[in-house]
Amino acid sequence: MSGDSVLLALLALPFAGAFACLWAGRKSENGRNLAALAVTGAEFLGFLILFILFFAWRQDGFRQMHIFWGDAGMRMYLCLDGFRAVYCLIASFLWLMTALFSEEYFEHVRKKDRYYFFWLLTLGATIGVFLSANLFTTFLFFEIMSLASWVWVAQEETAEALRAADTYLAVAMIGGLVMLMGLFLLYDMFGTMNISELGRRIISPRAASAMPAGEGQGSMSRARLYAAGGCLFFGFGAKAGVFLLHIWLPKAHPAAPAPASALLSGILTKTGIYGIIAVSASLFLYDGRWGAFVLAAGVLTMVTGAILALFSVDLKRTLACSSVSQIGFILLGIGMTVLLGRDNGLAARGTLLHMVNHSLFKLVLFLAAGAVYMKLHRLDLNEIRGYGRRKPFLKAVFASGALGIAGIPLFSGYVSKTLLHEAILEYRAGGGMTPLSGGALAFFTSETWLGAVEWLFLFSGGCTLAYMLKLYAAIFVEKNMDEKLQEQYDAMGETLRLGSRIALGVSAALIPAMGILAHPVMDSLAALGEGFLGSSGVEEQVPYFSIESLQGAFLTVGIGLVLYFGPVRMFLMKKTESGRIYVNRWPAWLDLENLVYRPVLLTALPLFFGTLCRALDRLPDGLIVLLRRTVYKDSPIPHELEEGNALTHAAGSFVDGVGAVFHRKTDYKHKFALLYEDFSENSTLIGRSLSFGLFMACLGLILMLVYLLV
Numbered sequence: 001m002s003g004d005s006v007l008l009a010l011l012a013l014p015f016a017g018a019f020a021c022l023w024a025g026r027k028s029e030n031g032r033n034l035a036a037l038a039v040t041g042a043e044f045l046g047f048l049i050l051f052i053l054f055f056a057w058r059q060d061g062f063r064q065m066h067i068f069w070g071d072a073g074m075r076m077y078l079c080l081d082g083f084r085a086v087y088c089l090i091a092s093f094l095w096l097m098t099a100l101f102s103e104e105y106f107e108h109v110r111k112k113d114r115y116y117f118f119w120l121l122t123l124g125a126t127i128g129v130f131l132s133a134n135l136f137t138t139f140l141f142f143e144i145m146s147l148a149s150w151v152w153v154a155q156e157e158t159a160e161a162l163r164a165a166d167t168y169l170a171v172a173m174i175g176g177l178v179m180l181m182g183l184f185l186l187y188d189m190f191g192t193m194n195i196s197e198l199g200r201r202i203i204s205p206r207a208a209s210a211m212p213a214g215e216g217q218g219s220m221s222r223a224r225l226y227a228a229g230g231c232l233f234f235g236f237g238a239k240a241g242v243f244l245l246h247i248w249l250p251k252a253h254p255a256a257p258a259p260a261s262a263l264l265s266g267i268l269t270k271t272g273i274y275g276i277i278a279v280s281a282s283l284f285l286y287d288g289r290w291g292a293f294v295l296a297a298g299v300l301t302m303v304t305g306a307i308l309a310l311f312s313v314d315l316k317r318t319l320a321c322s323s324v325s326q327i328g329f330i331l332l333g334i335g336m337t338v339l340l341g342r343d344n345g346l347a348a349r350g351t352l353l354h355m356v357n358h359s360l361f362k363l364v365l366f367l368a369a370g371a372v373y374m375k376l377h378r379l380d381l382n383e384i385r386g387y388g389r390r391k392p393f394l395k396a397v398f399a400s401g402a403l404g405i406a407g408i409p410l411f412s413g414y415v416s417k418t419l420l421h422e423a424i425l426e427y428r429a430g431g432g433m434t435p436l437s438g439g440a441l442a443f444f445t446s447e448t449w450l451g452a453v454e455w456l457f458l459f460s461g462g463c464t465l466a467y468m469l470k471l472y473a474a475i476f477v478e479k480n481m482d483e484k485l486q487e488q489y490d491a492m493g494e495t496l497r498l499g500s501r502i503a504l505g506v507s508a509a510l511i512p513a514m515g516i517l518a519h520p521v522m523d524s525l526a527a528l529g530e531g532f533l534g535s536s537g538v539e540e541q542v543p544y545f546s547i548e549s550l551q552g553a554f555l556t557v558g559i560g561l562v563l564y565f566g567p568v569r570m571f572l573m574k575k576t577e578s579g580r581i582y583v584n585r586w587p588a589w590l591d592l593e594n595l596v597y598r599p600v601l602l603t604a605l606p607l608f609f610g611t612l613c614r615a616l617d618r619l620p621d622g623l624i625v626l627l628r629r630t631v632y633k634d635s636p637i638p639h640e641l642e643e644g645n646a647l648t649h650a651a652g653s654f655v656d657g658v659g660a661v662f663h664r665k666t667d668y669k670h671k672f673a674l675l676y677e678d679f680s681e682n683s684t685l686i687g688r689s690l691s692f693g694l695f696m697a698c699l700g701l702i703l704m705l706v707y708l709l710v
Contacts, residue, residue, distance in 0.1 A: 006046070014120045017035065091130060101259055105370055175237070182235065199281070250321055254314055259370060262367055282534075285534040290338055294335035298334070311586040332420060336424065356416075357514075389479070410515050425454070462556050519541060644677075
C-alpha cells in the first residue's frame with residue numbers, strides 16, 4: 001500500500017467508525033463499546049507503525065497528497081513528517097485511553113450513541129488537522145472538529161452544560177470566521193496556502209511584504225502580512241485557549257464529561273497550537289515583531305491561567321485554568337523560537353516536548369477527576385475532601401500527573417520546562433537575533449523584559465506546584481469535615497474496572513518513565529519533530545540533571561511551597577465552626593464572559609448595528625417621501641377614483657344599474673372595491689412572506705430540472 005493510501009485510510013477510519021458505532025449501538029451497548037475500542041485501537045496501531053518508521057529511520061515523510069481537486073491554491077493536501085507522526089500518535093493514544101475509560105464512566109449516562117458518534121467524528125477531524133499540509137485543509141478539518149466536539153460539551157444537557165456549549169461554539173465560530181479572513185489575505189498575497197510553500201515564497205517579489213527589515217518591503221504590504229497573521233493567530237488562539245479568547249475553557253471543562261475534558265484540554269487545544277506554529281514557522285520565523293507579540297501573549301496567558309487556577313475550588317475548573325497556563329508556557333516557547341532565529345533549537349525542543357507532556361498530564365488528571373466524579377457526582381473541593389485517603393492507586397496516578405505538570409525532576413514536565421528556561425537564558429546571554437530598536441515593541445525584546453519573563457516563568461511554575469498541592473492535599477491527605485461522610489469515603493475502596501485502571505495506569509506510568517529516560521526518549525522525540533518548528537537542531541545535549549539545570553526547578557519548588565503555605569492556606573481558606581474550608585476569593589464580577597463578552601457581543605453590538613441597519617433601511621424611504629412632498633409633490637389626477645379600480649367601478653356601476661331597473665337600492669361599486677382592497681392586501685402579504693419566496697424558489701428549481709431533463 002502506498003503512503004497516500006495509508007494516510008487516506010487512517011483519515012477515513014474514524015469517520016467510517018463513527019457510523020459503525022452508531023449502528024452497533026442500536027443493537028447492543030457492548031457491541032458499540034467494542035466497535036469504539038476497535039476503531040481507536042486500529043488508529044493507534046497504524047500511527048504507531050508510522051511513528052516507528054520515522055523514529056528508526058528518520059524518513060522525510062510521505063509526499064504531499066491532494067484529496068479533492070480544486071483551484072491550485074485551494075486543494076486539500078495531507079502529508080506526514082516527524083512532527084505530524086508524533087502528534088497523530090499522541091492523539092490516537094489519548095482517544096484509545098479515553099475509550100477504555102469511557103465504558104465505565106458512561107455506564108449510567110443517557111444518549112451514549114450520540115456521544116460516541118461525535119467523539120469519533122472529532123477524532124477524524126483532529127487527525128485531519130494534524131495531517132494537513134496547507135492552511136485551507138487545516139481550516140476545513142478545524143471547523144468540522146469544532147462543530148463535532150461542541151456536542152461533547154452539551155452532552156449532559158444541564159443548564160450549565162448548554163450555556164458552556166453556547167460559549168464554546170460562539171468562540172469557535174467567531175475564531176473560524178476571523179481565520180477565514182486571514183486565509184483570504186494570505187492567498188491574495190502569495191497565491192498558495194501550502195505551509196511549505198509559504199516559507200519559500202516569503203521573499204518572492206509578490207510577497208515583498210514579508211522580507212526581513214531593510215530589504216525593501218513596502219509598509220502597506222508588510223501591514224497586510226501582519227493583518228493576515230493576526231487573523232490566523234486569533235482563529236487558532238481561540239481554540240488553543242490564549243488569554244482573552246480562553247473564556248470557553250473554564251466553562252466547558254467542568255460541564256463536559258471527564259473523558260471529553262481530557263481530549264478538549266489534551267488534544268483539541270493543540271490543534272490551535274499546531275496552527276500558530278505553522279504560521280509562525282512559515283511566515284514569521286525570523287521576525288522579531290511577531291516573536292515579541294507571541295511571547296507577550298504567552299506570558300499573559302501563562303500567568304493569568306496560573307492565578308485563576310490558584311483561586312479555584314472546583315477540581316475540573318482548576319485543571320481547566322491550569323490548561324490555560326500551560327498553553328501560555330507553550331506560546332512562550334513559540335515566541336522564543338522566533339526570537340532566537342537560527343539558534344532556536346532549545347526553544348523548539350522545549351515547545352514540542354511541553355505540548356506532548358501537557359497532553360499526557362491532562363489525560364491523567366482529567367481521568368483521575370472523572371474517577372472521583374463517577375463515585376461522588378461532586379467536584380467542589382470541600383465536598384470531595386478526603387475521598388482518596390485510602391485509595392493508593394488513584395493517589396499514585398494523580399501524584400504522577402501533578403508532579404509532572406509541576407516540573408519536578410525525574411518527571412517529564414521537568415525536561416520540557418528546563419529547555420524553555422534554557423532558551424530564555426540563551427536569549428538573555430546574547431543568542432538569537434538583535435533586539436528591536438525603536439518602536440513600541442522594542443521593549444518586548446529587551447534585556448529588561450526578558451529578565452521579567454524569566455521570573456514570571458518561574459512564578460507561574462511555582463503557582464502550578466501550589467495549586468496541584470492544593471488539589472492533592474484536599475483529595476488525598478486531608479479529612480472531610482463531616483466525619484460520617486469521611487467514613488463513607490473510606491469504606492468505598494477502589495472499585496475501578498480493568499479498562500479504567502489500564503487507561504489511568506499506563507498513562508500515568510509514561511510521565512516518570514519519560515522523565516527518567518530524558519535523553520534517549522525525550523531528546524529523540526524532540527529531534528523528530530523540531531523541523532516543523534523551523535529548527536535545525538541543537539549542537540549538544542542539555543545536561544538535565546546538572547546543578548545549573550536543577551537551579552530553575554529548585555527556585556520553582558521554593559516559590560510553590562511559599563505560595564501554598566502562604567496565600568493558599570492563609571488567604572484562600574477560612575475558619576468555620578466545623579473547621580477550615582476552601583473559598584474562592586476571585587471576584588465574581590471579574591468573569592470576562594459576563595463582564596465583557598456577553599454584554600458587548602450579545603447586547604451592545606446587536607443594538608448598535610440593529611439601530612444602524614434600521615436607520616439605513618428607512619433612509620431611502622424617507623428620502624422618497626421627502627422628495628414626493630417637496631420637489632416631486634403629487635398633483636391631483638383627473639377623474640381619480642376614491643376607491644377600487646376601473647374594473648370594480650365598471651362592474652359595480654353595471655350591477656347597480658341592473659338593480660335600479662328592479663327598484664333595488666344597491667352599492668356594488670363599494671362592495672367590489674372592498675373585495676379588491678382585501679385581495680390586494682392578501683396578495684401583498686403572501687408575496688412578502690418567506691414561505692412564498694421558498695415556494696417560488698422551489699418552483700423555479702423544478703422548472704429548471706424539467707428543462708434540463710427535456
